[in-house]
Amino acid sequence: MTIKISIDCMGGDHGPSVTIPAAIKFLATQPEAELILVGLEDELRAELKKLGAEANPRLSVVHASEVVTMDDPLEVALRRKKDSSMRVAIELVKEGKAKACVSAGNTAALMAVSRYVLKTMPGVDRPAICSILPNQKDKPTYMLDLGANVDCEAHHLHQFAIMGSVLVSAMEGIARPTIGLLNVGTEEIKGNEVVKATAKLLRADHERGVLNFYGNVEGNDIFKGTTDIVVCDGFVGNVTLKAVEGLARMFKNVLTTEFKRSPLTMLGALFGRGALGNLSKRLNPSRYNGASLLGLRGLVFKSHGGADAYSYEFAIKRAFDAAKYNVQEQLSTMIAELMPRTPDPEESVSTT
Amino acid sequence: MTIKISIDCMGGDHGPSVTIPAAIKFLATQPEAELILVGLEDELRAELKKLGAEANPRLSVVHASEVVTMDDPLEVALRRKKDSSMRVAIELVKEGKAKACVSAGNTAALMAVSRYVLKTMPGVDRPAICSILPNQKDKPTYMLDLGANVDCEAHHLHQFAIMGSVLVSAMEGIARPTIGLLNVGTEEIKGNEVVKATAKLLRADHERGVLNFYGNVEGNDIFKGTTDIVVCDGFVGNVTLKAVEGLARMFKNVLTTEFKRSPLTMLGALFGRGALGNLSKRLNPSRYNGASLLGLRGLVFKSHGGADAYSYEFAIKRAFDAAKYNVQEQLSTMIAELMPRTPDPEESVSTT
Incomplete structure (x- = not known):
């Protein structure tokens, strides 16, 4: 069975020069994986070409016109850059087109955008x-x-x-x-x-x-x-x-x-x-490398911002494993069992 | 000018077999120092004899009949063992016979007994x-x-x-x-x-x-x-x-x-x-090694419980330096200057 993971290729200190080599290398180890590369299409295609991977059938590109930088205030990531690679990668999870997503972007922004797009799981107060x-x-x-x-x-x-x-x-x-x-x-x-x-x-x-x-x-x-x-x-x-x-x-x-x-x-x-x-x-x-944002209605993984390709590959692997082992479904079951369900836990998108 | 430091020789994992060799070694480096060794007199004298230091004029022994162990609850250290080496060493500071004291005993007990014996400095809420x-x-x-x-x-x-x-x-x-x-x-x-x-x-x-x-x-x-x-x-x-x-x-x-x-x-x-x-x-x-308990009406230093003689000597040195550089007096001045004085900050001796 194929498992699709979306990658915010623009996030982190190095962008596509790290995320794309990591993605290619990861695919070689996982025949079940498909990766959706999200970001500025021209840059992504140029990097793929450089690495001779344009024709890899398990790699697809989804264009996103904006990039959330490490210094962007939450407001900007959340309200202004609506076509950021980070947000589009998360939206692919929401739409069911990917089973998990990975980003090396700003942690606070990633959490805020994830909460806004995916919402918090029923029964969970805070991711x-x-x-x-x-x-x-x-x-x-x-x-x-x-x-x-x-x-x-x-x-x-x-x-x-x-x-x-x-x-x-x-x-x-x-x-x-x-x-x-x-x-x-x-x-x-x-x-x-x-x-x-x-x-x-x-x-x-x-x-x-x-x-x-x-x-x-x-x-x-x-x-x-x-x-x-x-x-x-x-x-x-x-x-x-x-x-x-x-x-x-x-x-x-x-x-x-x-x-x-x-x-x-x-x-x-x-x-x-x-x-x-x-x-x-x-x-x-x-x-x-590869921290989980837990308690959202979808799987999101955060890579270290300064990760190199070797390290970024671990973050992709963790997202892939979480998808493969149905972490999201197991979370839902366990939380429904253990926690009193609150009517609507998602009143706000603020994070700290 | 001579600076006197009291040592809780029984505290820590090793007791006199560590504290006394450290004391002797420290004295050799500091001609201005005098050390008051507190604990079970027989044990201390035996250790001094073993090391050929019975006659050192800058080493004196003060007997204390009890020992606060690492497992003693606060209550025991505070209310029952009134003649513990820890407490007697602190009392020497209160009585002005030592300018600072050192103990490798249980941190919570040391803080509680220090607060009880010395009291908190005026203007300080919590040491x-x-x-x-x-x-x-x-x-x-x-x-x-x-x-x-x-x-x-x-x-x-x-x-x-x-x-x-x-x-x-x-x-x-x-x-x-x-x-x-x-x-x-x-x-x-x-x-x-x-x-x-x-x-x-x-x-x-x-x-x-x-x-x-x-x-x-x-x-x-x-x-x-x-x-x-x-x-x-x-x-x-x-x-x-x-x-x-x-x-x-x-x-x-x-x-x-x-x-x-x-x-x-x-x-x-x-x-x-x-x-x-x-x-x-x-x-x-x-x-x-050698943590300061700050904000008491006297200088108390805590050595790591597992310290060896090499390490314990650093704790003695820190207590000695603090005494030499008049840390207590400088604290009083600065606190009087910067903090509104509360009538009686020492309502209780509880620590966590």
């Missing part, structure tokens, strides 16, 4: 951003929310836990993934009021056998791999994610500098190349 | 924990609060910024250290209500020329070294600190595993030993 971090068990830790919601109440965190659980279950083939609630300590009495109230909701679900709630986890548990999922509000998630990215970058820079310091250490780098290569491979953020 | 992280400029980033206050309002974060500024100014000799407010983006409109309100207070202080407010910073700015100080609430600070500690540990483990994988990579490690050594030295958390 969340879920990404993957590597852990010591050499497995992924899924973490959400990573920045869509800076002020959360317990029922929001509760919904994030449910959505994360469905995503991990589908993507990783784990029947009952473990859920950790990010906190300042593991004891039940720890944390602020929102976290304590969330723990109560999750414990109730655990006792009913519908969720696998592990309990509170701390910051280091993300990398220990204590639980499959780590739930937090978007403020904490965003700050934590950027802090660990910052530390990883510093680590890499210091390592490079130190190995270049003398002929002896350069020799060390030469002999240790395999080790350093494996290190960078195991911890390479590229492998974890 | 905060301030620690140091390394940054790419090879300088320290001071970050607070790291866990004392999980629910904060703007005026709390504002006070943290003032206290952090005084600490950095005194410890690092920087006249007007830069203050960053940890947020999900750098633009003024970003963040939750508390952070936005805090930014207003800090901007007002900046305009009056009393604080050097840089603006919002993101998680990665901690390691870029964008500002000297990063201010956040204790929930965000604690989670972020533990997450980066977790990543650093994973990095170290993966590096070790990978370099041991084959004879070639082991050769790499051998030749690259200098580089790996420098790496670990530059990023070694030991160098940054």
Whole structure:
């Protein structure tokens, strides 16, 4: 069965020079995939021609006349650029022409346009951003929310836990993934009021056998791999994610500098190349590219803005896998089961 | 001039076998220092004898019959163990017999006992924990609060910024250290209500020329070294600190595993030993051991519970420096100047 994914080819720091090579490379690995390339048609066709891929029957081009830049205010992305590649790619999902879409554009704009075009799922108050971090068990830790919601109440965190659980279950083939609630300590009495109230909701679900709630986890548990999922509000998630990215970058820079310091250490780098290569491979953020925007009426994936083609391909693969494993349908079922349905959750399109 | 520091020798995972060797080593580097060793006298004297330091005139022993363990509930540390080494070490500061104290005991207990014995400074609502992280400029980033206050309002974060500024100014000799407010983006409109309100207070202080407010910073700015100080609430600070500690540990483990994988990579490690050594030295958390409990009527420093003697010595050094540079007096002056004095800020001793 063919699975179609739409690609916002103009998004991110590099545009078609990254998105199109990644798309071509991805197709070669997935015979079931078809990709719809969205953007300025001339640019896309020129890039396809350059790469000798004009005739690939599993690649189609849909023209969009505008581009949402990294600096565009939400207003512009949402109200003015109605023919942006980002919006058109999302509309293809809404129209059922694609089963998921990928964009490396501005996160806030992507979330706002996705909410506006697709709307929030019934039963979900706020969509969340879920990404993957590597852990010591050499497995992924899924973490959400990573920045869509800076002020959360317990029922929001509760919904994030449910959505994360469905995503991990589908993507990783784990029947009952473990859920950790990010906190300042593991004891039940720890944390602020929102976290304590969330723990109560999750414990109730655990006792009913519908969720696998592990309990509170701390910051280091993300990398220990204590639980499959780590739930937090978007403020904490965003700050934590950027802090660990910052530390990883510093680590890499210091390592490079130190190995270049003398002929002896350069020799060390030469002999240790395999080790350093494996290190960078195991911890390479590229492998974890592709965050899910969860809780919308359609699948949207966000690539890192600065992703190269290697990294962007991972984001496409994640969108493809989510489509293949019917994440959207499973989310609908689980949410209908677990959450009281509100009449119309989509009163506004504002994000933070 | 002699500066006396009291040491809770029983605190931490290792007790006197770490704290006493560290104390002896520290004294050798600081002719101005005198250390008061607090704990079970027999154990302390046995350790001193073992190390041939019984006769050191700059080392004295004060007996305390009880020990606060890592698992003791706050109640026990606070109400029952009234003759604990932790409490006696803090009381020496209150009585003016020591100018600062150091403990590797349970953080929550240390904060609670410190608040109870020393009381909060006039004008300060809540003491905060301030620690140091390394940054790419090879300088320290001071970050607070790291866990004392999980629910904060703007005026709390504002006070943290003032206290952090005084600490950095005194410890690092920087006249007007830069203050960053940890947020999900750098633009003024970003963040939750508390952070936005805090930014207003800090901007007002900046305009009056009393604080050097840089603006919002993101998680990665901690390691870029964008500002000297990063201010956040204790929930965000604690989670972020533990997450980066977790990543650093994973990095170290993966590096070790990978370099041991084959004879070639082991050769790499051998030749690259200098580089790996420098790496670990530059990023070694030991160098940054010694968090300040700021906002009390006396100087208290917290060592990592698992610290070895090398690391514990850094904590003693930080307490000594803070005493030497009159951090407490400078805090009093600055706070009296900048904060409206509340009649009695010490209504309770509860911490989180």
